[in-house]
Amino acid sequence: MKRIKKILLGILFILLIAFIVIQFIRPARNVSGQVSETDILKTYNIPSNVSNLLKNACYDCHSNNTNYPWYSNIQPVGWFLAKDIKDGKAELNFSEFGSLSSRRQISKLKNVESRIKDGTMPLPTYQFIHSVARLSEDEKQLLIDWIKSTKDSIALNR
Amino acid sequence: MKNIFVVVFAFTFVVYSGSITIAQEEHQHHNKKDTTVDKTKEDIVSTLRDVNPKVTASIDKIVEHYLHLKNALVNDNSKDAAASGKEIVDAMKILDKSLLTNEQKKIYEDVEDDAREHAEHIGENAGKIEHQREHFDILSNDLYDLVKAFGSSQVLYKYFCPMYNDKEGAIWLSEIKEIKNPYYGKKMPNCGSMKEQIK
Numbered sequence: 001m002k003r004i005k006k007i008l009l010g011i012l013f014i015l016l017i018a019f020i021v022i023q024f025i026r027p028a029r030n031v032s033g034q035v036s037e038t039d040i041l042k043t044y045n046i047p048s049n050v051s052n053l054l055k056n057a058c059y060d061c062h063s064n065n066t067n068y069p070w071y072s073n074i075q076p077v078g079w080f081l082a083k084d085i086k087d088g089k090a091e092l093n094f095s096e097f098g099s100l101s102s103r104r105q106i107s108k109l110k111n112v113e114s115r116i117k118d119g120t121m122p123l124p125t126y127q128f129i130h131s132v133a134r135l136s137e138d139e140k141q142l143l144i145d146w147i148k149s150t151k152d153s154i155a156l157n158r
Numbered sequence: 159m160k161n162i163f164v165v166v167f168a169f170t171f172v173v174y175s176g177s178i179t180i181a182q183e184e185h186q187h188h189n190k191k192d193t194t195v196d197k198t199k200e201d202i203v204s205t206l207r208d209v210n211p212k213v214t215a216s217i218d219k220i221v222e223h224y225l226h227l228k229n230a231l232v233n234d235n236s237k238d239a240a241a242s243g244k245e246i247v248d249a250m251k252i253l254d255k256s257l258l259t260n261e262q263k264k265i266y267e268d269v270e271d272d273a274r275e276h277a278e279h280i281g282e283n284a285g286k287i288e289h290q291r292e293h294f295d296i297l298s299n300d301l302y303d304l305v306k307a308f309g310s311s312q313v314l315y316k317y318f319c320p321m322y323n324d325k326e327g328a329i330w331l332s333e334i335k336e337i338k339n340p341y342y343g344k345k346m347p348n349c350g351s352m353k354e355q356i357k
Contacts, residue, residue: 103272107296114292117324 022075027082030089032064038098039063050146054094057122057133061088064095069129084123102158106151113147116140201355206262206307213262216253217304218311223249224301225333227280231294231340232347236287243280243290246297250274265307273300291341295328302331305356316354321346329353 035041041051060066061084072078092108100108115121117140122133135143227242250270258266276297280290305314315332322328322341330340330350339349 101268101271103268103300104275107272107276110296111292118288 025075025079026073027078029068030064030066030082030085031068032095034065036064036095038096040094040097043098044150046146050142053135053139053143057130057135059094060130060133061085061123061126062092062094063089064093084126102154106154109147109151109154113144116143201357206265206309208259209262209308210257212254213257214308214311216249217308219249219252220246221301221305221310221312221314221331224297224331227294227297228330228332228340229338231287231291232338232343234287234343236290237284239287239290239294240281240284243277243282246277247274247281250277262308266304269300269304273297273304276300287343291322294330294340295322298328298330302329305331310356314356315352316356317350318353319350321349331356 040046040054046054066081066085068081072081092112097105097108112121116135122130122135127134223242223245227239227246230236230238230242250273253266255263255266276293279293280297283289283293302316312333315335316329317332317337317339318327318329319339319341320327328341332338335352337348337350337352339347342349
C-alpha cells in the first residue's frame with residue numbers, strides 16, 4: 001500500500017515538472033495592433049451592432065488581432081488557442097477580407113451564414129468560455145440579415 | 159498543491175480536446191413533389207472564342223469529375239463525393255494556364271481559387287454530407303460561370319432547386335434531362351426545375 005502511494009506521488013511529481021516545463025514553450029501571439037486597410041470593417045459600412053458581434057464572437061480567431069484571455073498564458077491552453085487561431089485564419093481572415101475577389105467574398109459570407117445557422121460557429125468550446133460569443137437568436141438573425149444584404153450588394157457591384 | 163495542478167491540467171484537456179460537434183439538425187422538408195419543368199428554358203452558348211483544344215479538354219475533365227460529385231450527392235454517397243472533390247482539385251492543377259488568352263485567364267482565375275477551395279472542402283469532409291452539399295452549392299455557381307464562358311463538349315443542363323438554403327435556392331449542372339436533386343438526395347429526388355441548356 002505504501003509502495004503504491006509512493007509510485008502515485010512519483011507520477012504526480014513528474015506531471016508537475018512537465019507542467020512547469022511546458023510553460024516556457026509559448027506560441028507566437030496573433031496581435032498586429034492595428035486595423036488593416038483590407039479589414040471588412042473598413043471595406044464595408046457595417047452598423048455598430050453588427051460589427052460588435054463580429055468583434056466579440058469572430059475576431060479572436062478570424063482576424064489579425066486576438067483579444068487574449070488570461071488563461072492563454074497557461075500551457076497547454078495557449079497551444080490549443082494558437083491552433084484554433086491558425087486554422088480559423090486559414091479559413092477566413094476578416095482582416096484581409098477586402099483583398100478577396102467579389103466571388104470569394106460572397107462565398108466566404110455564404111459559409112459564415114451556414115456556420116451560424118448550423119451552430120458550428122462560434123466553436124462550442126469557445127462559447128463555453130466566452131459568454132460574449134454566445135449569440136442569442138436575435139443576434140444570429142441580425143448577423144444573417146446583414147450577411148444577406150452584404151452578399152446582394154457585392155453581387156450587384158461586381 | 160500537486161493535486162490542484164493535476165486537476166487544472168486535466169480540465170484544460172477536457173475543455174479543449176477536440177471540438178464538440180453539435181448534432182446537426184436535419185432540415186425538415188415537406189415531401190411535396192416539385193417537378194415542374196420550366197418550359198421557358200434557354201440555350202446558352204459559350205461566350206469565349208478561340209479556346210485552345212487542350213484547355214477545352216481540361217475543362218471537360220473538371221466537369222466530368224463535377225458530374226461524378228453531383229451523382230454521388232444524388233445517391234447520398236458522401237465518400238464518393240469526397241473522392242470526386244479531390245479529383246476536381248487534381249484536374250484543375252492539370253489545366254495549363256499558359257494556353258489561355260488574357261481574357262480567358264481573367265475569367266478562369268476569378269473562378270479558380272474559389273472553385274478549388276470548395277472542391278477541397280468537399281474532399282476533406284467525407285461523412286459530413288450536408289457540409290459537402292453546402293460547398294457543392296457554391297462550387298456549382300463557379301462551374302456554371304466556367305462552362306458558360308468556356309463551353310462544354312457535352313450538353314449540360316442547369317437546374318434550379320428553389321428550396322435549398324432556406325428557400326434562397328441553389329443551382330446544379332447535370333448531364334441528363336431528368337431531375338435528380340443532389341441537395342436532398344433520396345429524401346426529395348425530384349425537387350427542382352430545368353432552367354438552361356449549355357452547349
